[in-house]
Amino acid sequence: MTDENGAKRTVHGALVKVLLHRREERGMALEPHASRCVREGEVHELVTTDHTETAPGARIDRVGFLGFAELHNAGVIDRGDEVWIGGRLVGTVHGFDACHFPNHYNILIAAPAPVSGGDLALAPELPVVFRPGS
Numbered sequence: 001m002t003d004e005n006g007a008k009r010t011v012h013g014a015l016v017k018v019l020l021h022r023r024e025e026r027g028m029a030l031e032p033h034a035s036r037c038v039r040e041g042e043v044h045e046l047v048t049t050d051h052t053e054t055a056p057g058a059r060i061d062r063v064g065f066l067g068f069a070e071l072h073n074a075g076v077i078d079r080g081d082e083v084w085i086g087g088r089l090v091g092t093v094h095g096f097d098a099c100h101f102p103n104h105y106n107i108l109i110a111a112p113a114p115v116s117g118g119d120l121a122l123a124p125e126l127p128v129v130f131r132p133g134s
Contacts, residue, residue: 005078009073011038011071011076011130012072012127012129013069013127013129014070014124014125015066015117015122016070018117018123019045019117020065023061023062025061026060026062027059028047028059028061028063029097030057030058030059030094030096030097031096032057034078035076035077036076040072040073042071043070044069045068045100046066046083046128047106047107048091048108048109048113049110050110050111050112050114054094054095060097064116065116066090066109066120066122077107080092081131082131082133083107083129085127086123086126086127090120092109093130093133094108
């Protein structure tokens with residue numbers, strides 16, 4: 001099998017709302033897609049998790065809610081992309097949950113532990129960056 005992925009642009013945005021809570025039994029379901037196209041102006045929710053499963057439909061329970069981010073440019077967000085907020089690496093994209101789609105995706109971010117926006121002292125207007133993973 002050959003690698004299908006070439007270079008891509010970085011997706012930029014800004015936090016528009018900070019969330020402060022965590023859940024132990026959230027029950028999100030991992031989408032079967034390892035990537036999602038996003039449009040300029042869309043708002044998506046950023047959620048941390050320490051789950052490692054990547055099988056389609058995997059249940060994601062332990063989560064920390066960071067907040068909502070508005071995207072400033074269109075692009076493709078892939079599993080494994082680095083997620084930076086306010087110049088700090090928060091984790092890597094683990095996958096997507098579409099329970100609120102088409103309103104927004106929950107973009108799941110793999111982290112050592114589920115953390116909230118309060119845990120990271122996040123604030124509205126902090127820059128959010130999805131950088132291609134290594």
